[in-house]
Amino acid sequence: MNAPSVPAKTIADPNALPSYLNADNLGPWGNYLQQVDRVAPYLGSLARWIETLKRPKRALIVDVPIELDNGTVAHFEGYRVQHNLSRGPGKGGVRFHQDVTLSEVMALSAWMSVKNAAVNVPYGGAKGGIRVDPKLLSRAELERLTRRYTSEIGFIIGPNKDIPAPDVNTNEQVMAWMMDTYSMNSGSTSTGVVTGKPISLGGSLGRKEATGRGVFVVGTEAAKHLNIDIVGARVVVQGLGNVGGVAAKLFHEAGARVISAQDHKGIVYAPNGIDVPALLEHVSRHGSVEGYPTEPLDSDAFWALECEFLIPAALESQITEKNAPFVRARMVIEGANGPTTPAADDILRERNILVAPDVIANAGGVTVSYFEWVQDFSSFFWSEDEINQRLVRIMQEAFGAVWQVAQDNRVTLRTATFIVACTRILQAREMRGLYP
Numbered sequence: 001m002n003a004p005s006v007p008a009k010t011i012a013d014p015n016a017l018p019s020y021l022n023a024d025n026l027g028p029w030g031n032y033l034q035q036v037d038r039v040a041p042y043l044g045s046l047a048r049w050i051e052t053l054k055r056p057k058r059a060l061i062v063d064v065p066i067e068l069d070n071g072t073v074a075h076f077e078g079y080r081v082q083h084n085l086s087r088g089p090g091k092g093g094v095r096f097h098q099d100v101t102l103s104e105v106m107a108l109s110a111w112m113s114v115k116n117a118a119v120n121v122p123y124g125g126a127k128g129g130i131r132v133d134p135k136l137l138s139r140a141e142l143e144r145l146t147r148r149y150t151s152e153i154g155f156i157i158g159p160n161k162d163i164p165a166p167d168v169n170t171n172e173q174v175m176a177w178m179m180d181t182y183s184m185n186s187g188s189t190s191t192g193v194v195t196g197k198p199i200s201l202g203g204s205l206g207r208k209e210a211t212g213r214g215v216f217v218v219g220t221e222a223a224k225h226l227n228i229d230i231v232g233a234r235v236v237v238q239g240l241g242n243v244g245g246v247a248a249k250l251f252h253e254a255g256a257r258v259i260s261a262q263d264h265k266g267i268v269y270a271p272n273g274i275d276v277p278a279l280l281e282h283v284s285r286h287g288s289v290e291g292y293p294t295e296p297l298d299s300d301a302f303w304a305l306e307c308e309f310l311i312p313a314a315l316e317s318q319i320t321e322k323n324a325p326f327v328r329a330r331m332v333i334e335g336a337n338g339p340t341t342p343a344a345d346d347i348l349r350e351r352n353i354l355v356a357p358d359v360i361a362n363a364g365g366v367t368v369s370y371f372e373w374v375q376d377f378s379s380f381f382w383s384e385d386e387i388n389q390r391l392v393r394i395m396q397e398a399f400g401a402v403w404q405v406a407q408d409n410r411v412t413l414r415t416a417t418f419i420v421a422c423t424r425i426l427q428a429r430e431m432r433g434l435y436p
């Protein structure tokens, strides 16, 4: 007997999004989808490819079991998502955090695709993470976790496939363990498999400071357009880690006044300016700003401080429709990925507060990661001056181009950056074609 024919639409609606990609998901992935929708009218004939941007190419979930120091076995959930590989191998960091989820890593990988295209480094976008609070692990447990995770994702990463790097709660040591594990599994030393490594293992001078330096460069470029003098300008920073700590230090050295800083444990406030080197020294000793002398300030008041530069450099969705109406900054420079929701973007725009978006403002890190990868391939290493000069040039040119697109189209800097980046990604997609 012949099987009854089933209309194709009931088998698979070609336009239906998989459930985990739905914009109704209000987390970072939902925010990213809204940002893509805003760019669609500016893509011309390339808009027919836009679905490419709305789903990751590949998402891997791995179980990462390790033996804890007390002899029990613990299982952690790990991810590596490659959002788009049209312009080159995947590139993006690895985050260790107790709140990491698949949809968060999907969003972070998508923002990497956009960021890499915005500064025109030859990469697609990827990101990884483990759902773990690393502060609860011993160093030996952290090493076992990193090595097992690297082995589990080993078949989709590689110097020409996908190159991880540091992100929240990961650092040079974690990158060294990843490089070593991948190298042992593949049979030869492979320095180009990760960036953000220690200098002694093929890391690049300037990489540790690069993201914060890029935030500073974008801030100073934006300030020129708004006629703001850096000397004496007030800066408010959320997050004093790799990104926020360096950005605060560079603004302080340039003569700005960092008047408040918030991290996961507390808030420091000094209306005349914080002694930033002393604060960073305190943070490196005690793990947070907690205990540093301060005038009192609560979180609502922190976001409402009058300042020239507000720099969110911690986690996603920090500026929302709840606090955006109270922000009194001249501009927001996004050090973190995804710190401002689309609803907050609209409020800030209405209130004439400039937002330099993550996908350009924090691109300094991946730019120097690119330099590191190139140096590893050629085994020829550049001076820190050369690296910083090239970084500043790329950031200034990319920001200048985005500024012009924003003026020409009367759109926000975020939509302008998406126009530049998505055009590059979809042109590559179209030129490559669909079939093997």
Ligand SMILES: NC(=O)C1=CN([C@@H]2O[C@H](COP(=O)(O)OP(=O)(O)OC[C@H]3O[C@@H](n4cnc5c(N)ncnc54)[C@H](O)[C@@H]3O)[C@@H](O)[C@H]2O)C=CC1
Residues within 6 Å of the ligand: 166, 167, 168, 169, 170, 211, 238, 239, 240, 241, 242, 243, 244, 262, 263, 264, 265, 288, 313, 314, 315, 316, 335, 336, 337, 362, 363, 365, 366
């Ligand atoms: N490390 C890098 O090269 C790059 C990082 N980013 C982004 O920058 C942001 C920060 O990353 P890193 O500085 O590398 O991380 P990190 O781990 O070095 O520092 C994170 C900082 O955020 C603070 N923080 C964490 N949870 C918080 C909370 N609930 N409230 C207030 N502060 C909190 C921590 O106390 C710490 O000061 C992330 O969004 C990351 O994706 C973006 C581009 C490159």
Ligand SMILES: O=C(O)CCC(=O)C(=O)O
Residues within 6 Å of the ligand: 091, 092, 093, 094, 112, 115, 163, 164, 165, 166, 167, 195, 196, 337, 362, 363, 365, 366, 367, 369
């Ligand atoms: O340096 C890199 O490869 C990626 C850094 C990163 O994760 C980011 O820009 O969000």
